[in-house]
Amino acid sequence: MSVAESTPVSSKIPHVPKNRATFLHTAWRVIAKKPGRMVGLVIILFFTLMAIAGPYLYPRNLPINPNAIYAPISWKYPLGTDFEGTSNLALIVTGARYVLFAAFMAALFTVVIGTVLGLVSGYYVGWSDSVIMRITDFILTIPGFPLLVVLSTVWNFGQPVAMGFVLGITGWGGLARAVRSQTLSLRERGFIEAARTLGLSPFHILFKEILPNIASYIAMNLLLAITGSIYAEVGLFFLGVVPFQANNWGVMLNLAVFSAGAMSSVQALPYLLSPLIALLVLTLGVVLFLDAVDELFNPRLKEA
Amino acid sequence: MALEFEARDFHPRGMQIRDLHVIYQTNQGEIPAVNGVSMAIAPGKITGIIGESGSGKSTLAMALMNAVPKPGRIVKGSVVVDGAGDMLTIDKKIRQKVRGRDIGFVFQASQNSLNPLIRVGKQVLDLGRSHNIKDLRALLRRAKELLERMGMDAERILLSYQHELSGGMRQRVGIMLALVLEAQVVILDEPTTALDMISQASVLEIVRQIHQERHLTTILISHDMGVVADLADNVVVMYGGELAEAGSTEEILAHPLHPYTQGLIRAIPRISGPLDQAIALSGSPPDVAALKVPGCLFASRCPKRLPKCENSRPIYEAIGSDRYVACFRGTEHD
Amino acid sequence: MIDVKNLVKVFTAKKGVLGHDAIEAVSHMSFSIPGGGALSLIGESGSGKTTVGRILAGLEVPTSGDIWIQRVNVMTLPPAERRTFLRQVQLIQQDPYQALNPARTIEQSLEDPLKVIARERGKNGAWIQSRVHEVLLRVGMDPGSVLNKYPHMLSGGQRQRIVIARALTVEPKVLVADEAVSMIDVSLRLGVLKLLKDLRQEFGISLFFITHDVASARYVGEDGQLFVIYKGQVVESGPTDEIISQPHHPYTQALLSAVPVLKGLEDPGPDRFIPLRGNDQEQVPDTACIYEPRCPFAQAKCQKERPVLQGAGHAYACHFPVVRRVVATMK
Ligand SMILES: Nc1ncnc2c1ncn2[C@@H]1O[C@H](COP(=O)(O)OP(=O)(O)O)[C@@H](O)[C@H]1O
Ligand SMILES: Nc1ncnc2c1ncn2[C@@H]1O[C@H](COP(=O)(O)OP(=O)(O)O)[C@@H](O)[C@H]1O
Ligand SMILES: [Mg+2]
Ligand SMILES: [Mg+2]
Numbered sequence: 002m003s004v005a006e007s008t009p010v011s012s013k014i015p016h017v018p019k020n021r022a023t024f025l026h027t028a029w030r031v032i033a034k035k036p037g038r039m040v041g042l043v044i045i046l047f048f049t050l051m052a053i054a055g056p057y058l059y060p061r062n063l064p065i066n067p068n069a070i071y072a073p074i075s076w077k078y079p080l081g082t083d084f085e086g087t088s089n090l091a092l093i094v095t096g097a098r099y100v101l102f103a104a105f106m107a108a109l110f111t112v113v114i115g116t117v118l119g120l121v122s123g124y125y126v127g128w129s130d131s132v133i134m135r136i137t138d139f140i141l142t143i144p145g146f147p148l149l150v151v152l153s154t155v156w157n158f159g160q161p162v163a164m165g166f167v168l169g170i171t172g173w174g175g176l177a178r179a180v181r182s183q184t185l186s187l188r189e190r191g192f193i194e195a196a197r198t199l200g201l202s203p204f205h206i207l208f209k210e211i212l213p214n215i216a217s218y219i220a221m222n223l224l225l226a227i228t229g230s231i232y233a234e235v236g237l238f239f240l241g242v243v244p245f246q247a248n249n250w251g252v253m254l255n256l257a258v259f260s261a262g263a264m265s266s267v268q269a270l271p272y273l274l275s276p277l278i279a280l281l282v283l284t285l286g287v288v289l290f291l292d293a294v295d296e297l298f299n300p301r302l303k304e305a
Numbered sequence: 306m307a308l309e310f311e312a313r314d315f316h317p318r319g320m321q322i323r324d325l326h327v328i329y330q331t332n333q334g335e336i337p338a339v340n341g342v343s344m345a346i347a348p349g350k351i352t353g354i355i356g357e358s359g360s361g362k363s364t365l366a367m368a369l370m371n372a373v374p375k376p377g378r379i380v381k382g383s384v385v386v387d388g389a390g391d392m393l394t395i396d397k398k399i400r401q402k403v404r405g406r407d408i409g410f411v412f413q414a415s416q417n418s419l420n421p422l423i424r425v426g427k428q429v430l431d432l433g434r435s436h437n438i439k440d441l442r443a444l445l446r447r448a449k450e451l452l453e454r455m456g457m458d459a460e461r462i463l464l465s466y467q468h469e470l471s472g473g474m475r476q477r478v479g480i481m482l483a484l485v486l487e488a489q490v491v492i493l494d495e496p497t498t499a500l501d502m503i504s505q506a507s508v509l510e511i512v513r514q515i516h517q518e519r520h521l522t523t524i525l526i527s528h529d530m531g532v533v534a535d536l537a538d539n540v541v542v543m544y545g546g547e548l549a550e551a552g553s554t555e556e557i558l559a560h561p562l563h564p565y566t567q568g569l570i571r572a573i574p575r576i577s578g579p580l581d582q583a584i585a586l587s588g589s590p591p592d593v594a595a596l597k598v599p600g601c602l603f604a605s606r607c608p609k610r611l612p613k614c615e616n617s618r619p620i621y622e623a624i625g626s627d628r629y630v631a632c633f634r635g636t637e638h639d
Numbered sequence: 640m641i642d643v644k645n646l647v648k649v650f651t652a653k654k655g656v657l658g659h660d661a662i663e664a665v666s667h668m669s670f671s672i673p674g675g676g677a678l679s680l681i682g683e684s685g686s687g688k689t690t691v692g693r694i695l696a697g698l699e700v701p702t703s704g705d706i707w708i709q710r711v712n713v714m715t716l717p718p719a720e721r722r723t724f725l726r727q728v729q730l731i732q733q734d735p736y737q738a739l740n741p742a743r744t745i746e747q748s749l750e751d752p753l754k755v756i757a758r759e760r761g762k763n764g765a766w767i768q769s770r771v772h773e774v775l776l777r778v779g780m781d782p783g784s785v786l787n788k789y790p791h792m793l794s795g796g797q798r799q800r801i802v803i804a805r806a807l808t809v810e811p812k813v814l815v816a817d818e819a820v821s822m823i824d825v826s827l828r829l830g831v832l833k834l835l836k837d838l839r840q841e842f843g844i845s846l847f848f849i850t851h852d853v854a855s856a857r858y859v860g861e862d863g864q865l866f867v868i869y870k871g872q873v874v875e876s877g878p879t880d881e882i883i884s885q886p887h888h889p890y891t892q893a894l895l896s897a898v899p900v901l902k903g904l905e906d907p908g909p910d911r912f913i914p915l916r917g918n919d920q921e922q923v924p925d926t927a928c929i930y931e932p933r934c935p936f937a938q939a940k941c942q943k944e945r946p947v948l949q950g951a952g953h954a955y956a957c958h959f960p961v962v963r964r965v966v967a968t969m970k
Contacts, residue, residue: 190737191732191734191737191738192737192738192739192740192741192748194698194730194732195730195732195738195739195802195805196740196751197697197698197722198696198697198698198725198726198728198729198730199726199729199751199752199755199805199806199808199809200722200723200725200726200752200755200809201751201752201755202755205751209743209751210740210743213740213742213743214740214741214742216742357824357826357827358795358824471685472684473684499822501683501684501851502683502851502852502853502894502897502898503683503851503893503894503897503914504683504684505897506896506897506899506913506914507913507914509899510913528824528825528826529825529899530825530901531825531898531899531901532899534899534900534901534902534903534904535899535900535901535902536899554902554903555902555903556903557903558901558902558903558904559903559904559970568826569825569826570901570904572825572826572828572829573825573829573854573901574828574829574832574852574854574855574857574858575854575857575901575905575967575969576853576854576857576883576895576898576966576967577883577905577966577967577968577969578969580857580858580861583829583858584829585827585829585830585833586826586827586829586830587830589794589796589797589827590794590824
């Protein structure tokens with residue numbers, strides 16, 4: 002062909018070695034680019050590991066020590082101790098699983114429900130859109146936190162999945178609206194119309210054509226939903242409205258403030274501060290990592 | 306409008322551009338967007354600048370007003386405007402006066418460059434105020450006259466917001482804004498891209514008429530050889546940030562010397578003559594890496610390349626009166 | 640091949656609180672394109688060209704009219720069948736920057752339609768791969784260097800080639816090219832036009848070529864038909880070369896006059912006139928010629944009676960048809 006605008010055709014052999022970099026490979030390059038992202042990743046991995054392995058590091062019933070009640074920070078008790086002389090570090094590490102697992106489940110429910118409903122209602126304008134949006138409006142008007150307070154009177158939140166489910170089921174409204182509006186604008190784009198004329202199925206169009214274009218937005222929402230849910234949970238336990246079934250960070254905060262009087266006594270300060278710092282560090286990690294998410298999922302930013 | 310006019314002379318102004326270098330600092334390295342451009346813009350003439358997208362036309366145009374946007378930087382060179390001085394060294398205040406008042410400018414994609422929140426009429430007044438025009442009424446009158454000349458309902462346009470106008474209308478409003486301050490040098494960057502043929506022809510006709518009436522010096526930038534060939538008196542061909550060839554329009558079209566120019570002209574489909582004389586230009590414009598090769602930038606696409614074209618870059622030089630070319634085979638005719 | 644009879648499309652646009660305003664974007668259009676043939680639709684923007692193209696591609700439902708593709712009446716097919724059937728009509732959109740999914744590689748974009756076909760025909764992955772290579776090579780792209788790229792890494796011309804390659808994956812019988820080259824560099828346009836022209840002959844594809852540039856219509860539409868439309872109505876139609884050499888309607892003459900003249904190579908036609916664009920919004924009464932408000936040659940009759948399209952082969956809708964020599968000639 003004399004008309005080739007492209008690089009000259011080199012070979013006629015219909016085989017090309019796949020040199021598409023694997024996702025992990027690209028991800029690593031993107032994250033390694035900025036030290037902040039690395040720090041964020043390390044923090045997130047650290048807490049994830051803590052949630053998975055934490056409970057195995059300590060005996061089922063944490064040792065108590067009547068001689069070291071509210072002990073100050075030391076080598077033996079790096080974060081001090083609580084009212085029974087149990088190591089705060091051990092409490093944080095073993096409490097992480099409930100908090101993080103529940104938050105992860107909550108975020109997963111939020112994102113899956115919000116994304117699917119948003120995509121469907123944005124793509125099929127018509128009665129399904131109206132129905133879904135009515136439900137969304139209803140969900141948006143439910144005050145999630147008070148609902149949890151009420152639910153907690155009938156339900157015990159001993160299982161993190163239950164907690165995650167309730168947090169998630171009340172939290173997807175905003176995301177669904179946002180995904181819907183992005184879908185609405187994408188469905189008019191040329192490549193979606195092209196997919197329709199090529200006879201591709203609506204399922205393909207929704208999940209393979211539209212979804213990748215809003216993936217970075219959704220991934221960011223997933224991370225933000227995790228931190229949001231952590232705060233909600235910790236808040237609930239802190240207020241003491243849900244029964245204490247397991248030890249976790251919220252319970253620690255609650256006991257520190259209401260039983261140990263950490264607001265007035267310096268002694269119990271490590272007991273109050275250790276869950277707070279754990280929360281802060283985790284949030285910091287998520288925020289630092291968010292920066293990488295956009296680049297990771299946004300193909301425009303990928304280099305040749 | 307005569308009032309405002311009287312005080313000003315009708316001497317067309319020219320421009321001398323010497324060894325102009327503009328680079329963009331990007332994370333892929335420095336892009337030499339304009340690389341050693343020297344040319345004289347003849348006073349009272351329409352000079353057409355042509356090149357593929359990415360060849361540096363818009364950057365050159367902005368450099369002429371010393372208005373290259375952020376990651377870009379003018380490294381060296383001079384742009385002397387008759388009666389105003391070197392745009393690259395004169396005082397900032399004077400420079401801002403020169404822009405708009407002496408040099409009118411229509412940005413590329415001017416259909417999107419109007420302020421979306423302000424009515425067109427208000428934008429005309431703002432422009433006048435920023436140039437200390439005292440008689441704003443006369444200014445509005447002139448704006449109306451220009452709009453009517455371009456076949457538009459002037460009253461309605463002045464009261465409209467950008468989104469209420471079609472692409473062709475916005476393009477013409479952009480041209481009105483460039484001319485309303487009676488600038489004597491007018492730079493039009495792709496004034497008809499995205500317009501259909503009929504709108505394009507009418508916009509070009511207006512440019513031609515106003516150019517003649519006001520004895521302007523006009524610089525017309527386009528990627529379309531046809532547009533330039535129809536309107537311009539002189540043509541400058543750009544390739545990869547450098548000049549490839551320049552001369553009078555008739556000369557360039559009838560006897561192009563640079564193989565790139567020859568290819569561009571051959572690639573225009575025509576409405577008369579044999580169909581098969583149109584031949585596509587092969588290859589694609591050079592990318593950032595290709596700009597750094599030691600040889601001729603066009604060598605990889607050139608049907609007439611010589612071994613030395615790969616190793617050394619031909620010099621852009623005069624080969625006749627007002628005729629320039631940068632090609633080792635430039636003086637050969639075929 | 641494709642046959643269209645009496646195609647009409649009326650859009651209702653909301654007009655304030657008062658109600659609806661009907662715009663007849665396409666008015667009683669009939670044409671047919673044989674396999675391997677071409678029909679160019681030419682007119683300025685807003686004349687209804689895109690609407691016709693989208694109707695043919697099944698993206699818009701006509702208000703009335705019939706469309707036969709390969710002798711099957713598309714309008715009578717049940718919706719589910721119509722979708723698969725209309726795969727034979729592929730649309731090349733104006734904007735190659737919008738036509739490819741920015742989040743997917745070229746390989747993914749080309750594979751998607753092939754996977755569907757492979758499933759229907761019981762083909763395997765190797766078949767898909769070889770088809771991907773085949774179509775890329777056909778449009779003059781090197782598979783090795785583009786398969787793993789994202790659209791933003793390609794130039795406008797390259798993207799438009801990929802869009803054409805993607806259309807070829809479903810083995811279309813009709814290609815609708817809607818101003819397919821107007822957004823790419825002039826220097827690269829001819830290459831894409833040549834590709835479209837070659838596909839007609841090679842695969843017997845009927846090409847429906849939408850443009851506002853007569854010269855490109857002449858190039859791809861060799862031995863084809865040319866339909867000049869203004870405000871949704873055909874004002875002149877006939878063999879492309881005949882219309883260019885003997886334009887009868889003033890609007891056709893305006894379009895031909897608008898083609899830039901290459902100073903030094905061409906002489907402008909002696910009757911060339913520069914058309915000024917009028918006010919688009921203007922409503923023309925049903926009893927007047929639709930072009931009358933802008934026509935430089937209008938006479939009293941043009942305001943009183945709307946001319947109908949008449950003539951066999953070469954037809955025009957004008958009360959006072961006069962051939963004007965507006966086309967530039969080579970020196
Ligand atoms: N803002 C910018 N940042 C980085 N590079 C730029 C920028 N603007 C233009 N360039 C680069 O400079 C070169 C010339 O661009 P431009 O002057 O816009 O060309 P043209 O107007 O001929 O299309 C191109 O390689 C382009 O990628
Ligand atoms: N979806 C739509 N709703 C209402 N009016 C439309 C729609 N699409 C096109 N039109 C109108 O139909 C006319 C023809 O438009 P179009 O087919 O896009 O013309 P062209 O492609 O020739 O520029 C225009 O007046 C346009 O405003
Ligand atoms: Mg430009
Ligand atoms: Mg259109």
